[in-house]
Amino acid sequence: xxxxxxxxxxxxxxxxxxxxxxxxxxxxxxxxxxxxxxxxxxxxxxxxxxxxxxxxxxxxxxxxxxxxxxxxxxxxxxxxxxxxxxxxxxxxxxxxxxxxxxxxxxxxxxxxxxxxxxxxxxxxxxxxxxxxxxxxxxxxxxxxxxxxxxxxxxxxxxxxxxxxxxxxxxxxxxxxxx
Amino acid sequence: xxxxxxxxxxxxxxxxxxxxxxxxxxxxxxxxxxxxxxxxxxxxxxxxxxxxxxxxxxxxxxxxxxxxxxxxxxxxxxxxxxxxxxxxxxxxxxxxxxxxxxxxxxxxxxxxxxxxxxxxxxxxxxxxxxxxxxxxxxxxxxxxxxxxxxxxxxxxxxxxxxxxxxxxxxxxxxxxxxxxxxxxxxxxxxxxxxxxxxxxxxxxxxxxxxxxxxxxxxxxxxxxxxxxxxxxxxxxxxxxxxxxxxxxxxxxxxxxxxxxxxxxxxxxxxxxxxxxxxxxxxxxxxxxxxxxxxxxxxxxxxxxxxxxxxxxxxxxxxxxxxxxxxxxxxxxxxxxxxxxxxxxxxxxxxxxxxxxxxxxxxxxxxxxxxxxxxxxxxxxxxxxxxxxxxxxxxxxxxxxxxxxxxxxxxxxxxxxxxxxxxxxxxxxxxxxxxxxxxxxxxxxxxxxxxxxxxxxxxxxxxxxxxxxxxxxxxxxxxxxxxxxxxxxxxxxxxxxxxxxxxxxxxxxxxxxxxxxxxxxxxxxxxxxxxxxxxxxxxxxxxxxxxxxxxxxxxxxxxxxxxxxxxxxxxxxxxxxxxxxxxxxxxxxxxxxxxxxxxxxxxxxxxxxxxxxxxxxxxxxxxxxxxxxxxxxxxxxxxxxxxxxxxxxxxx
Numbered sequence: 001x002x003x004x005x006x007x008x009x010x011x012x013x014x015x016x017x018x019x020x021x022x023x024x025x026x027x028x029x030x031x032x033x034x035x036x037x038x039x040x041x042x043x044x045x046x047x048x049x050x051x052x053x054x055x056x057x058x059x060x061x062x063x064x065x066x067x068x069x070x071x072x073x074x075x076x077x078x079x080x081x082x083x084x085x086x087x088x089x090x091x092x093x094x095x096x097x098x099x100x101x102x103x104x105x106x107x108x109x110x111x112x113x114x115x116x117x118x119x120x121x122x123x124x125x126x127x128x129x130x131x132x133x134x135x136x137x138x139x140x141x142x143x144x145x146x147x148x149x150x151x152x153x154x155x156x157x158x159x160x161x162x163x164x165x166x167x168x169x170x171x172x173x174x175x176x177x178x
Numbered sequence: 179x180x181x182x183x184x185x186x187x188x189x190x191x192x193x194x195x196x197x198x199x200x201x202x203x204x205x206x207x208x209x210x211x212x213x214x215x216x217x218x219x220x221x222x223x224x225x226x227x228x229x230x231x232x233x234x235x236x237x238x239x240x241x242x243x244x245x246x247x248x249x250x251x252x253x254x255x256x257x258x259x260x261x262x263x264x265x266x267x268x269x270x271x272x273x274x275x276x277x278x279x280x281x282x283x284x285x286x287x288x289x290x291x292x293x294x295x296x297x298x299x300x301x302x303x304x305x306x307x308x309x310x311x312x313x314x315x316x317x318x319x320x321x322x323x324x325x326x327x328x329x330x331x332x333x334x335x336x337x338x339x340x341x342x343x344x345x346x347x348x349x350x351x352x353x354x355x356x357x358x359x360x361x362x363x364x365x366x367x368x369x370x371x372x373x374x375x376x377x378x379x380x381x382x383x384x385x386x387x388x389x390x391x392x393x394x395x396x397x398x399x400x401x402x403x404x405x406x407x408x409x410x411x412x413x414x415x416x417x418x419x420x421x422x423x424x425x426x427x428x429x430x431x432x433x434x435x436x437x438x439x440x441x442x443x444x445x446x447x448x449x450x451x452x453x454x455x456x457x458x459x460x461x462x463x464x465x466x467x468x469x470x471x472x473x474x475x476x477x478x479x480x481x482x483x484x485x486x487x488x489x490x491x492x493x494x495x496x497x498x499x500x501x502x503x504x505x506x507x508x509x510x511x512x513x514x515x516x517x518x519x520x521x522x523x524x525x526x527x528x529x530x531x532x533x534x535x536x537x538x539x540x541x542x543x544x545x546x547x548x549x550x551x552x553x554x555x556x557x558x559x560x561x562x563x564x565x566x567x568x569x570x571x572x573x574x575x576x577x578x579x580x581x582x583x584x585x586x587x588x589x590x591x592x593x594x595x596x597x598x599x600x601x602x603x604x605x606x607x608x609x610x611x612x613x614x615x616x617x618x619x620x621x622x623x624x625x626x627x628x629x630x631x632x633x634x635x636x637x638x639x640x641x642x643x644x645x646x647x648x649x650x651x652x653x654x655x656x657x658x659x660x661x662x663x664x665x666x667x668x669x670x671x672x673x674x675x676x677x678x679x680x681x682x683x684x685x686x687x688x689x690x691x692x693x694x695x696x697x698x699x700x701x702x703x704x705x706x707x708x709x710x711x712x713x714x715x716x717x718x719x720x721x722x723x724x725x726x727x728x729x730x731x732x733x734x735x736x737x738x739x740x741x742x743x744x745x746x747x748x749x750x751x752x753x754x755x756x757x758x759x760x761x762x763x764x765x766x767x768x769x770x771x772x773x774x775x776x777x778x779x780x781x782x783x784x785x786x787x788x789x790x791x792x793x794x795x796x797x798x799x800x801x802x803x804x805x806x807x808x809x810x811x812x813x814x815x816x817x818x819x820x821x822x823x824x825x826x827x828x829x
Contacts, residue, residue, distance in 0.1 A: 002508060002512065004451065004507060004508045004511040004512055005508040007455060007458075007459075007504050007507065007508075008501065008504035008505055008507070008508050011462075011500055011501060011504055012497075012501065014548075015493060015496065015497050015501070017552055018493055019493055071564060071566075073418070073419075073564030073565050073566070074564050075420060075421075076550070100566075101564075101566040103687075105687055105688065105689055106687075108689065109689055109769070109780065112769065112770060112778065113769070113770070127566065137549075137550070137553075137563055138564070
């Protein structure tokens with residue numbers, strides 16, 4: 001094959017991907033996680049707003065929580081922030097943040113400026129915990145049930161839609177059942 | 179009336195661009211001299227029409243014509259006159275118009291200089307530029323017309339985005355775009371050479387100055403953008419790897435590779451097909467960047483879907499332009515054979531490595547920038563990759579690049595006799611290491627791996643770059659502008675590396691909460707907060723803090739950071755206050771009212787950060803100097819004479 005065709009081939013491939021993106025706006029946020037239906041990973045990490053204190057995963061057992069991976073460097077997280085604040089106001093399920101590979105001062109600043117939707121924020125400076133949670137990129141959100149099992153995962157910015165369609169029913173159905 | 183006139187002028191410009199493209203390319207292909215003769219009037223006419231359209235839009239802004247939708251969205255009666263003019267490029271439609279204007283001006287410049295090119299070749303170059311211009315004009319008219327009217331007119335405008343109300347932003351986009359669009363010229367030269375099926379060293383010599391000028395503009399534009407982000411956004415930092423920045427940085431990286439590859443093609447007639455590919459890539463990335471950023475596509479494919487027409491148009495246009503050029507490349511590049519060879523240690527190999535590493539760096543940035551878009555397109559959700567990805571991957575290709583630069587400067591063309599300069603290399607490297615580590619330790623009283631490596635590499639590059647000019651000077655030889663330009667640009671690189679690694683290593687950032695009269699100590703500096711006063715601007719109200727900065731008891735500056743609320747868009751912006759002291763850049767941003775008279779303040783102390791931007795301007799200066807070398811003009815004059823002689827018998 002003519003090696004001079006390679007650039008054209010690569011470009012056309014990219015064009016096809018973009019075309020797919022335009023024509024067929026797919027369902028968002030459906031990476032099947034191998035962790036779905038499995039226990040959430042254990043962690044013990046420093047808390048962002050209480051220097052010196054640690055947040056243990058054991059403390060979270062026994063109730064529903066949303067585990068949200070974010071960072072101030074992530075533009076999508078900025079976009080997602082308004083939705084997170086709504087989730088907090090709804091008061092249905094607490095948000096636990098994982099501040100991923102971030103600068104602590106900047107993260108605190110971010111939350112003071114835009115509002116803090118989290119009940120607690122764990123600091124994952126090394127990115128170790130994110131690897132254990134199987135995080136691809138920020139933002140990602142996991143719904144964990146009182147038994148500590150991950151029942152739902154959303155990749156990308158949380159939207160009003162995902163919240164009302166995918167997350168809220170799961171939590172309220174469980175609340176009604178119990 | 180004026181908006182309709184502008185709209186009409188744009189339509190005429192579109193037709194003229196079509197004529198320019200057709201007569202240029204078909205005329206040269208069929209050898210019709212009359213057709214080719216029509217190209218230059220078409221270029222001139224198009225420039226006049228585009229300028230008319232721009233003038234009409236500016237008039238609409240200045241005259242507060244809120245019956246024009248674009249003006250109503252991006253201006254306001256309270257907006258100062260200066261920003262009413264620069265609001266022209268404050269959003270998508272106007273930015274495209276600016277792009278088209280700059281392309282028309284570049285084309286005009288090529289047309290004026292084309293007397294020096296063989297007529298066939300000049301016609302093809304202008305024809306290709308006509309195709310580019312046609313596509314952009316069609317896109318603007320079909321999907322992003324800035325002259326669309328509102329009925330009924332808006333009573334007042336929605337105002338220019340407050341973040342853009344800043345002198346820095348007034349000049350940044352035109353400079354950046356001049357660089358972007360300038361790569362169209364190299365692209366056109368490449369396409370013309372492929373259409374002719376002939377590419378010689380003379381071709382590289384024609385292309386070099388245009389590329390260098392475009393590159394210099396792009397360098398300045400990026401540096402200005404970074405500086406603007408630093409003092410206006412107030413997030414602390416001057417580079418965020420956000421898609422907008424990356425979109426300008428990728429063409430820069432590939433453009434830098436192109437400059438070096440052109441040097442080899444010019445001097446040795448090698449790397450021909452590679453140079454062509456880089457010329458195509460540099461401009462393709464410029465176009466991709468303009469479109470993706472300006473249409474908001476990079477943030478999410480959703481904004482594509484918001485206006486599917488726009489998205490489809492962009493894609494079809496890119497496929498035609500880039501795909502067409504690459505198809506031409508696949509067809510023609512195999513014909514270009516280089517007969518000359520070179521040895522492993524020769525300058526050619528170093529420039530080859532330079533090219534490979536720069537392209538790898540660009541590919542890394544490309545992957546990181548497009549990953550969110552691709553994952554979204556494939557339905558994997560929207561994600562961001564940030565500095566945690568970019569910083570390490572980018573360093574992996576640039577650190578070896580810098581070391582190769584320090585060594586490669588000494589290599590001679592063709593023959594790999596690095597041994598001759600081995601001693602000089604070793605000595606400069608040792609001196610640089612000792613000086614570099616000493617400097618870092620002496621200035622900051624602590625070491626730092628990154629800063630020491632950076633200072634050593636930077637000084638090594640600086641010393642290496644200076645050896646040849648010093649040698650020439652001692653032997654009483656003249657220093658051609660091209661060599662001078664290269665030296666200056668490489669000194670810029672050296673300074674950049676030193677400054678960047680120092681900033682990264684020794685920046686101090688702290689958030690403090692202070693009541694009036696209280697002070698905080700950060701680094702060597704004492705910051706006394708004297709309270710907050712209200713303040714009114716022409717179209718905003720603000721709160722301004724007064725902070726007295728002292729160092730060891732002596733007063734350094736009084737800083738007044740502000741928080742502004744713009745009346746129309748109700749948006750809050752933070753106006754940072756900056757001062758320089760002993761090479762340190764002190765930046766202060768006013769945060770929130772914490773109650774009980776206490777305010778949060780963000781203090782940043784960045785050593786040498788100003789040098790990062792200065793270094794970029796030095797690089798740009800080097801590019802401009804190199805472009806002004808007499809060689810290019812002299813070479814063009816000989817070529818004209820040759821073309822004249824060759825042209826005689828044909829008539």
